[in-house]
Amino acid sequence: MALWTFFGLRQGSATTRWPAPDGDDGQADVLGMPRYHPELCGDGCGVCAEACPTGAIIVDPAGKIEVDYGRCIACQLCVEACPDGAMTASGDWAFGVRRREDLRWSENGDAPASPAPTAGYRRSLHIRHVDAGSCNGCESELQALNNPIYNLHRLGIFFTPSPRFADLLLVTGPVTNAMIEPLKAAYEAMPEPRWVMATGTCAVSGALTGGGYAAQRGLGDTLPVDVWLPGCPPNPAAIIEALLMFLDRMPQRVRGGTYGE
Amino acid sequence: MIAADQAPIARSEPIRVIDIGTDVLVSNAQGLRTTGSRLKMVYARRVAEDRIELRYVIEELPGAGFTVWRCAIGKTAPSLADVWPLLSWDEREIMELYGVTFLGHPDPRPLVLHPTVEGGPVSRVVEEDVSEPGLRAAGVLPEIAGAKLDVQLLPFGPVRAGVVESGAFFFGYVGEHILEYEPQLFFKHRGMEARFEGLPPEAGTVLAERVSAVGSVAHAFAYCRAVEACASCMPPERAHWGRVLLAEMERIYNHLHFLGHLADTTTLKVGQAEGMLLEEQAKRLNARLTGSRFLRNMLTPGGLRRDIDPGDWLAPSLAQLRSRTERYTKLLKHSDSFLDRLLTTGPLPSEVAFDQGATGPVARASGLDRDLRRDHPYGAYDQFPPTIAKHDEADAHARFHVRVDEIMASFALLDALLSRAPQGSIRERCAGVPNSEGLGWVEGARGAMVYAVHLDERVRLSRVKIRSPSFSNWRAFPFTVQDSNMMDYAINEASFGLTIAGCDR
Structure with missing residues (x-):
């Protein structure tokens, strides 16, 4: 047992300082949810929507694309399928939100005006x-x-x-x-x-x-x-x-x- | 496996499909017991509204491939669970999901679908004699006969302490001594096999990866191989190489997790912390290599979706992880308090391991020298043969040792892979053939993973069967718990390295 104590002490602390500004979150290489760039989307071919296995991408009747990140499994298939590069791989993985609708992107949809009310809970x-x-x-x-x-x-x-x-x-x-x-x-x-x-x-x-x-x-x-x-x-x-x-x-x-x- | 009489695909062992009648099923199954072959699973497939077909998958001797018995049935079939106890759970699942009755099944209770979610297991037939656990033909776990006045009954779960998967366990014990034990699983049954149906084959890979996250590569690998068998498609050399590289990286992070968890159950806290730290480091290497900490989104029928670039960083990173792992496992091997809890704990005699279908490190710790990577090579394993670890002591300590040896063997294999990387394309076109079928097998971190895939006339998936190693090992595990004691339970369970997601599907 003394061996382990010595071993532990010699290893020192491995704990990251993150989320302090000088800390490392350790996820630099993790691919997150793809980003959609409407300005690059050519004719709204919908190949991305066909490639998406969870229906997270929908082409509406007007040819506009809607993305529901609440359905995204970050499988990157839309990124590979899009001929125009309008879906790009990203490191966007911190997707925690208080309102389900904050996970939905659409060209016409504006971000909700007010931030969601917080729980007001700040204890341990x-x-x-x-x-x-x-x-x-x-x-x-x-x-x-x-x-x-x-x-x-x-x-x-x-x-x-x-x-x-x-x-x-x-x-x-x-x-x-x-x-x-x-x-x-x-x-x-x-x-x-x-x-x-x-x-x-x-x-x-x-x-x-x-x-x-x-x-x-x-x-x-x-x-x-x-x-x-x-x-x-x-x-x-x-x-x-x-x-x-x-x-x-x-x-x-x-x-x-x-x-x- | 397009048809029974077609020549085998190069570099893939033969798979023979043989039609067999229900009248000779039992005698043929008995005949198999003497040949060294092993019945691996049975699954059902609806071929018409009122017609069911059973498929018995047999692993032949090393190098001799697989045989599939195709057996058309009505509403009943003879049970083989007394001949091959490892089929017991498969048959119970088929009874529930396909309405088939297996005549003479020793334990025909529902398995997968929960009639009620409360209380312990449903009432069982109490047998008169208390047989020893693990007798050759034991299809049913032994139970206590007579009055149980002094026996404490403990239903535990499905929600348990800590961050663990949901599953319930039923204990009957006196003091510390466990007399009865039965896991009640399948709370997590999502009907994953049915989710494949109707999809085009290339779309099934991401689904296979999400059956069990810590076996993402193994699931995707076996699935892709089964689809490739349907399409007679051969991935290019570099894809074979890349898949094997990913599979060995998966083995390493899983086994490191195993060591940390085992140290936790023996309350070796620094050992637990170090195991978890090494697992995290391995997952970060996974992320750097593939963008996913679980090595997901890389495989596809026909090869790889993206090329793997180990650059000049992967080899030194692995070398660093290897030396730290060596130091760690050496300490574990010299910690008396740790070893005391493992030695003689949860013995699984090799006959029981074989009969109940134990696989992977669990089977190899019980003296069964079986590993699909060597016995029925696939991918690039014929060019990069792994060293197979085997121990005969059959206890938790042997299961620990097999894993330690396997981590080191995986590091060595990765070294070889990185020094001899083939160049070239990473993906072949893989268009399925209408009305075809295929079988794909791999040796994952937990053991044998088998996928059977059927395509319909529109080249859509009509049936996908998953036999995961955890399903196999959960079947064998209870035989080590009966007649053991409560204090060793968590250690014994950890030494099996089971997942519930893979079992429940």
Whole structure:
């Protein structure tokens, strides 16, 4: 055991300083949701919409394109399909928002005028996670939050085993039919005030995995959702940004489907 | 696998499709037991409104490919679960989803669809004699007979402590001693196989990648190989090379996760932290190489979607990760408190491992020398043969050792891959043939992954069957829990390295 103590001490601290300005979020190489550049779109051929496996891209009757980032799984197929380069790969992954409509982009649609009301909750946050049918990708990244690099505890955010101590219910997966009741039971067991976060594109919209004979199309029909975070899966930094946004400690980046810096 | 009599595609072993009647099914299955072949799975396929066809997939001896028995049935078929217990769950799933009755099935309860989501498992037939777990033909887990006054019953889950996948477990125990145990899975069943139906084959890859995230490459690889078999399409050399490279990177981050998790269950906290740190570093290499921490969005039927550029950074980065992993595993191997919890924990005798369908590192830790990469090579594994780890002790400690050996073998394999990269194109056209079928297999980090794909007359997917290694190993795992103790349970479960998403689909 002394060996491990020595080993640990010698390794030093691996924890990132991010989100402090001089810190590194560690996701520089991760491809996020593609960006749409309407000025480059030629004749609205709709090849991107055909390539999209989740229906996140829709060509409206006027030939205008609408993008629902709540359905995007960042598979990059539209980027490869577009002949004009109007869909470009990007590092836009911090997509946590308070209003579902903030994930929708359309040419005519303006960003909602006012920012969404905040929860006004600024104390240390205790999270109860429930897997409602994920592919284990979201869990893999949620587990990473407690690795020495992200070290979630330093931010005053904790996972709790009991819903009785939880402020936030963090749900992954499209909500399988078998998980509806356990999920509701976990929610009912939480004291008020309580909030819900849909994590991953499956939980936001069902994406590829929801809507079959065995699953819902995301969390929205089962529980009231306060934070929506699409991503397939959202990386650890995206999850942290969404949690800090919920706590009013970071701004919401995405409004009206447009990604701000 | 377009038709039974067609010549095998170059560099791919033969797959024979044989028609077989229900009358000889049991005797043929019994005959197989002596040949060294192994029945791998059975799946059903609706060929007409009222006509079902069963497909039995058999892994032949190394180099001899696969055989598929095609068996047309009405509403019933004889159960083979007593002959090949590993088929028990497949048959139960088919009974539910296809309305077929398997006559003589030892345990014909529903498996996949939850009639109710509350309470423990549905009532079972209590058998009179308490048989030893893991007897050759044990299709049903043994149960306690008579009054259970002193037995504590603990239904646990599906929502459990920590960030874990949903699944429920039923324990019957006295003090520390577990007398009964049964996992109740499939809370996460999303009906993934049905989601493929109607899609064009190239669209199925992103779906396959999302069956189980930590097996994204293995799922996509097996799926693409099955579609390529339908299309008689051969990816170019560089695509083979790139796929194998991605598959080995997947093995490394998964096994590092395994070590961190195992250290966690033995409360070796610094060891847990180091394992998680190394996993994170491996995931970052994945992201740098592919843009995805899970190595997603790279494979497609016919090859790769984008080329892989290891530049001059991947080899030194891997070397760094390797030396740190070596130091880490050496410490683990010399930590008494860690080893004490693993030695003799959760033994899975090799006969039980074989009969119940254990696969991958779990099977290789029980003395079964099987690995699809060597036995039925695919991709570039014939040119880059892996070193196969095997141990005979069959306990959690052996499962730990197999994984450690496999990480090192993967690092060595990646070295070889990076030093001998073929150049050239990365993608062949892969147009499916109407009414064709194909089988694709790979050895993922958790074991054998098999995809069976059927295309209809419009060249759309009409049936996709997924046999994931976690489905196989969850079937075998309970046989190590009966008669063990509560304190070892979490360690034993971690030593199997199971995912629930892959099992539930």
